[in-house]
Amino acid sequence: MEGNTHFDVIIIGGSYAGLSAAMALGRSLRKVLVIDSGLPCNRFTPHSHNFITHDGAIPAEITKKAKLQVLAYPTVRFCEGRAVSASVRADGYSVLIEGGTLYTGHKLVLAAGVRDILPDIDGFAESWGKTVIHCPYCHGYEFRGKKTGIIAGGERAFHIASLVNNLTGDLTLLTNGNEDFSEAQITKLQEHNISIEREKVVTILQKSGEVKGVVLSDARFLPFEALYAAPSFEQHSDIYRDLGCELTESGHIKVDQFQQTTVNGVFACGDCSGMLRSVAHAVATGNIAGAMVNHQLVQEHF
Structure with a gap:
């Protein structure tokens, strides 16, 4: 997969929500690219709580273990970098990475989280x-x-x-x-x-x-x-603007019960799409997003 720039799904954000979505898709043999800038919003917290099996764990250790498990699926690829823009194509979407590499995918998952304004x-x-x-x-x-x-x-x-x-x-x-x-x-x-x-x-x-x-x-x-x-926040990534995704009054990316945004083929999960900011919630919404992206691909190609 090293030379590939086209994927079934591109996931922007490689923390709990993005990795959870990637696992669901990898287990369905979807070609997935996870793009992550390495700046999760909980990086300042020494311990994570209220997530069964990981209560009291160091956040970075949870992510490290999750990444190892997700990348064990051969169709999932991880890219360390920052997505700077995205656009709609006839067959899906393109995402430009800082440095100039352009990736394309049939579906997008936005999971970059939020940035606290202290x-x-x-x-x-x-x-x-x-x-x-x-x-x-x-x-x-x-x-x-x-x-x-x-x-x-x-x-x-x-x-x-x-x-x-x-x-x-x-x-x-x-x-x-x-x-x-x-x-x-x-x-x-x-x-x-x-x-x-x-x-x-x-x-x-x-x-x-x-x-x-x-x-x-x-x-x-x-x-x-x-x-x-309770400091204010902003979206960690502006990609949603490029795609025309609507925000809620609270400033989150607007999604339905299946994590579908207001733009067809674009899903969102984790902190960027809801008020509940916990590891458990991020993992849950990522799992839903991954499953529903796969469902959408099945409906389109079966």
């Missing part, structure tokens, strides 16, 4: 994925009972607080001036002894990613052992 708070990036975390299901158990803050405001803060409240009795909302709570929400927060700080967070004091506390704009220091945050 706030401009000193110490945030150093702690992100370690003690500044995004998901109670992925990391909350490890910080149970700890003095915890939530850097968010409004509906998002209230939602996270409702989930984290079951994990700790010492919880503070750091709204950065974005309070915007209803009277009913404020009453509920008070019932659970969840305090609200309105001043902006200017610094996260940390050592090697271990949070010690925050400094507010009025110079007060508040000690914490863990912080939740």
Whole structure:
């Protein structure tokens, strides 16, 4: 396969979702190319949780094992590189790789994930994925009972607080001036002894990613052992734009229950196509995407 540039399916993104899709397709003897830039969004996290058989594993080790298993299927090929553009052809799609190589395929799977846009708070990036975390299901158990803050405001803060409240009795909302709570929400927060700080967070004091506390704009220091945050994000790859795939209001690639995008023959899976950001969800949606791509190819050629 070394000289081949045409495939049944091209998968853009070689982490959990992309590799899961590739396995389903490889097991059906489809010629598959997986293109990956090597920058998964969870690379800052030391351990992955809430995925049975891999609970507590190092994320990169899960990917390494998955890649070895997927590439054991002889019709699957892996390309380390960045897809820079894509276009529609009469017989499918073409994908241009940084460096100039052009690959073509009958079907495309978009699995490049998302890129977090971290706030401009000193110490945030150093702690992100370690003690500044995004998901109670992925990391909350490890910080149970700890003095915890939530850097968010409004509906998002209230939602996270409702989930984290079951994990700790010492919880503070750091709204950065974005309070915007209803009277009913404020009453509920008070019932659970969840305090609200309105001043902006200017610094996260940390050592090697271990949070010690925050400094507010009025110079007060508040000690914490863990912080939740909900930073904004963007699609890691702009390929969806080249193809005309629609996005949802939340900024994810719009897909149906079979991971088909709004463009026929183009599928999407993993973080780029849904709000649930976990290894288990990425693997599940990748498996569905791979199976449905194969189903579509069968219907077209059988």
